[in-house]
Amino acid sequence: MDKFNDPANGQEQRAMEISDKELETALQDFKNSIHAWSDAAYHRPRTLAAEVRHRSWRVALGWALGCFLVAGTVSGGIFERNHRLELARTAAAQRSADLQRQLHDQQAAKQTDEGLLADVDTDVSREVPSALEPLAQMMNDDETK
Amino acid sequence: MAAGTALDAMAITTAEDAAAQEFARVVQKHRPQIFRFLLASTRDVDLAETLTQECFLKAHRNWASFRGESSAMTWLMRIAINLQKDHWRNRRMQFWRTTRTNGVDVDEASEWLSSGESSVEQKLLARERVSQVWTAVKSLSERQRTVFLMRYVEEQDLNEIATATGLSEGTVKAHLSRAVARVRLELGGKR
Numbered sequence: 302m303d304k305f306n307d308p309a310n311g312q313e314q315r316a317m318e319i320s321d322k323e324l325e326t327a328l329q330d331f332k333n334s335i336h337a338w339s340d341a342a343y344h345r346p347r348t349l350a351a352e353v354r355h356r357s358w359r360v361a362l363g364w365a366l367g368c369f370l371v372a373g374t375v376s377g378g379i380f381e382r383n384h385r386l387e388l389a390r391t392a393a394a395q396r397s398a399d400l401q402r403q404l405h406d407q408q409a410a411k412q413t414d415e416g417l418l419a420d421v422d423t424d425v426s427r428e429v430p431s432a433l434e435p436l437a438q439m440m441n442d443d444e445t446k
Numbered sequence: 447m448a449a450g451t452a453l454d455a456m457a458i459t460t461a462e463d464a465a466a467q468e469f470a471r472v473v474q475k476h477r478p479q480i481f482r483f484l485l486a487s488t489r490d491v492d493l494a495e496t497l498t499q500e501c502f503l504k505a506h507r508n509w510a511s512f513r514g515e516s517s518a519m520t521w522l523m524r525i526a527i528n529l530q531k532d533h534w535r536n537r538r539m540q541f542w543r544t545t546r547t548n549g550v551d552v553d554e555a556s557e558w559l560s561s562g563e564s565s566v567e568q569k570l571l572a573r574e575r576v577s578q579v580w581t582a583v584k585s586l587s588e589r590q591r592t593v594f595l596m597r598y599v600e601e602q603d604l605n606e607i608a609t610a611t612g613l614s615e616g617t618v619k620a621h622l623s624r625a626v627a628r629v630r631l632e633l634g635g636k637r
Contacts, residue, residue, distance in 0.1 A: 319634045324626070327633055328598050330572045331579040334559055335599050339482035342491045 469509050472518045473502055479519065479600060480526050486595045487530055497533060501526045516609045523602075523610040527592060534588070575633070582632035586625050593618055594625040 480501055485494040504525050505512075512521055559572055583591055592611060596602045604622075608615045 319630050323633065324630055327575040327579055327629070330559070330575045331583075332599050332601075334572075334576045335482060335486045337559060339478070339485050342485060342494070343478055343481055345491075 465509065469506060472505075472522075476519050476522050477502065480522055483523065483595060483600055484526055484530065486599055487591065493533070497526065497529050500529055504529070517606070520602075520606050520610045523596070523600075523606075524612070527611060530592075531588070578632045579629055582625075582629040586628060589613075590621045590625045590628075593621040594629075597622055 477498065481494055481498045484497045484501075485491060488494055488497070501522060505522055512518070557573070559569060559576070583594060586594060589611070593607055593613075596607045596610065597604075602610075604615050604618050607613075608618050611618065613621075
């Protein structure tokens with residue numbers, strides 16, 4: 302069954318009541334209206350200046366936005382590069398300082414060990430048992446003679 | 447030999463001139479119709495003008511390939527329909543752009559009436575009917591609207607509509623039937 306023949310729907314029932322003559326008149330009016338509008342619009346004076354100004358404003362905004370994005374990208378890249386270089390430089394300095402300190406510590410430790418050994422040697426060499434004191438005295442005397 | 451070449455060149459120039467004149471005649475004859483169809487489809491005077499310009503530019507570029515299998519009007523209408531489709535597709539794709547349109551609403555479009563109505567009452571009734579048809583047309587699908595406008599505003603044959611839209615005649619009839627039913631419903635519902 303055609304949906305417009307369904308008597309259950311009141312609106313569609315009313316639509317069926319539209320005679321062909323009424324429909325034809327409405328379509329004719331519609332056509333005439335569009336023809337009148339089209340003729341008027343076709344022969345209207347053109348207003349190009351406002352449109353051009355509007356477009357140029359939009360183009361300028363687009364360019365500004367584009368330049369801003371490019372500048373942001375470039376400066377961001379440069380900042381990132383400098384930041385990485387700075388970090389690398391700091392890390393290198395840190396490593397160098399660590400090495401320096403380790404070297405210094407090693408040298409200090411070495412000097413300490415050598416001094417301690419020397420002291421021990423001196424102490425050991427000076428330390429004479431009391432039982433050998435006469436012999437040591439005799440050796441000293443011989444040397445003086 | 448040289449004389450022959452010169453004659454060939456002259457013949458080519460004459461043929462080009464003839465084609466240019468023929469195209470100029472086609473533009474002069476069909477431009478208002480194409481503009482009217484696009485205006486009715488878009489309800490936007492500026493957009494209709496732009497699309498009309500593009501339509502004739504495209505037609506000019508492809509004028510040499512037009513073999514006259516259909517009428518020039520049908521061929522131009524097909525170009526206009528495709529341009530219109532492309533325009534709406536592009537607009538849908540560019541959803542981030544501000545959709546600034548100069549399209550008028552249904553009431554404003556209904557303001558235009560032919561000078562045939564004599565009394566104020568007749569004018570009011572005609573305006574009411576036009577507004578109702580516009581409301582119905584607005585609710586149609588793109589394809590139904592195109593077919594409806596070509597049939598009832600441009601008064602083209604079913605065969606021409608089928609050629610211009612690339613649809614079969616049966617499909618065109620089906621679209622027209624649905625569109626008219628919608629108009630009928632709108633006219634009946636507001637009584």
